[in-house]
Amino acid sequence: MRAHIGDRVITHGRTVGRPDRVSEIIEVLGDDGGPPYRVRDTDGHETLLYPGPDSVVEDREDAHH
Numbered sequence: 001m002r003a004h005i006g007d008r009v010i011t012h013g014r015t016v017g018r019p020d021r022v023s024e025i026i027e028v029l030g031d032d033g034g035p036p037y038r039v040r041d042t043d044g045h046e047t048l049l050y051p052g053p054d055s056v057v058e059d060r061e062d063a064h065h
Contacts, residue, residue, distance in 0.1 A: 001051055002033035006060035009039055009051055023049065025057075 003009070003025050011021040023039035026046070030036055039049045051057070 001035060001055075001057055003028060003035075003037060003057045004033060004060065008058040008060070009037065009049060009055055010058055011051070011055040014054060023047075 005025055005028060007025045009023045009025060011023070013019055013021075021041065023041050025037045026040050027038035028034075029038065029048075035050045037049050037051070038046060040046050
């Protein structure tokens with residue numbers, strides 16, 4: 001998984017009815033764009049994230065189209 005600042009990480013809900021979690025990458029801490037990522041959720045909460053298999057990275061340019 002590779003990402004850049006401004007990309008979004010979408011973590012799919014694991015149970016029926018649970019919404020996806022959408023976070024903006026504000027810092028890339030791994031080598032060559034790899035995890036971990038410092039992310040900001042839509043509610044403003046910031047955390048360190050190691051995305052799992054239920055997560056995808058959406059390129060910031062794709063998110064604007």
